Amino acid sequence: MNRGLTIVTALSAALICAAAAKSTAPVHVPLPRSNPLKTTENENQQDSKPASVLFSEKKLPSLGRAMAIGYYPRGCLQGGVELPTTGPTWQVMRLSRNRNWGHPELVEFIERFAPLAAEATGRKGILIGDMAQPRGGPLPFGHKSHQTGLDVDIWFMPMPDRVLSQEERENIRASNLVAVDGKHVNDEIWSAADVAFIRTAAEQPEVERVLVNAAIKKELCRVEGNNDRSWMSKVRPWYGHDDHMHVRLKCPADSPNCEAQPAVPGGDGCDKSLDHWFADWILRLKIPEFGGSSAGLKLNNLPPACIAVLNAAARPTSATTEERSGLR
Numbered sequence: 383m384n385r386g387l388t389i390v391t392a393l394s395a396a397l398i399c400a401a402a403a404k405s406t407a408p409v410h411v412p413l414p415r416s417n418p419l420k421t422t423e424n425e426n427q428q429d430s431k432p433a434s435v436l437f438s439e440k441k442l443p444s445l446g447r448a449m450a451i452g453y454y455p456r457g458c459l460q461g462g463v464e465l466p467t468t469g470p471t472w473q474v475m476r477l478s479r480n481r482n483w484g485h486p487e488l489v490e491f492i493e494r495f496a497p498l499a500a501e502a503t504g505r506k507g508i509l510i511g512d513m514a515q516p517r518g519g520p521l522p523f524g525h526k527s528h529q530t531g532l533d534v535d536i537w538f539m540p541m542p543d544r545v546l547s548q549e550e551r552e553n554i555r556a557s558n559l560v561a562v563d564g565k566h567v568n569d570e571i572w573s574a575a576d577v578a579f580i581r582t583a584a585e586q587p588e589v590e591r592v593l594v595n596a597a598i599k600k601e602l603c604r605v606e607g608n609n610d611r612s613w614m615s616k617v618r619p620w621y622g623h624d625d626h627m628h629v630r631l632k633c634p635a636d637s638p639n640c641e642a643q644p645a646v647p648g649g650d651g652c653d654k655s656l657d658h659w660f661a662d663w664i665l666r667l668k669i670p671e672f673g674g675s676s677a678g679l680k681l682n683n684l685p686p687a688c689i690a691v692l693n694a695a696a697r698p699t700s701a702t703t704e705e706r707s708g709l710r
């Protein structure tokens with residue numbers, strides 16, 4: 383695998399960037415900090431290591447009912463489920479990262495959205511970038527959010543009409559829809575299908591936000607003109623996001639400890655607030671090169687329930703999931 387390419391793509395791709403039983407009951411696991419006299423080696427290690435390292439070491443989800451815990455950039459995922467790596471209208475990229483996990487509502491969303499997007503765009507399907515780690519939590523590189531199993535990056539590059547090899551999924555570079563100046567879309571590859579793609583995501587009721595590069599947002603404002611632009615309020619500009627859109631779901635009903643994001647401001651976002659993104663100093667910011675990571679968070683920066691999730695027994699990957707994935 384081309385590690386350099388993968389890292390570059392990871393940094394540029396994400397800046398901030400199955401049904402399961404529904405219950406509010408957390409996994410009942412004794413918290414290691416509950417008795418100060420029982421300091422263990424495990425506890426000392428957990429105090430010293432970044433939370434991103436601890437969570438990335440967990441290769442399987444926790445036992446327990448599915449639940450998104452905490453805030454998108456400061457939380458974790460109990461009872462995560464795996465999106466099959468190959469479906470009729472989707473394929474997961476960068477399999478080596480083991481980030482195709484999410485709350486069941488995210489997996490169900492992707493399985494439902496993929497054929498809708500294919501139909502709306504006339505394409506074969508969608509390519510899935512990062513979701514969450516098996517237990518969510520901070521990631522060692524690439525994102526601030528994606529911690530609660532409710533965020534997914536979906537590439538603008540359409541899925542090809544064949545099953546990609548594992549090597550291709552590691553190395554293919556996502557196509558950038560934004561021109562070099564950062565102020566316009568790249569007319570050579572931008573098309574009406576991209577508008578339909580983003581719109582289809584924004585129109586799904588469980589979607590909280592769709593984050594795209596400001597140049598893409600500006601183009602949406604332009605092409606939609608005097609049409610009904612109510613769907614565009616959820617589509618918000620953010621750094622990066624020139625080769626994928628970031629779709630974020632609302633807190634699920636089964637997750638009382640999931641912290642909702644403030645509602646999007648009213649209006650379609652095609653106002654002067656958009657101009658800010660094209661200021662020279664903003665365009666010069668190379669945010670992905672020095673930010674966009676949650677790698678520095680410690681375990682005690684997360685909700686206490688995340689310690690239980692981290693230390694919970696693993697749930698083996700189900701045969702059903704294996705069969706559905708078709709690749710592993």
Ligand SMILES: [Zn+2]
Pocket residue numbers: 396397399525528533534535627628629
């Ligand atoms: Zn993202």
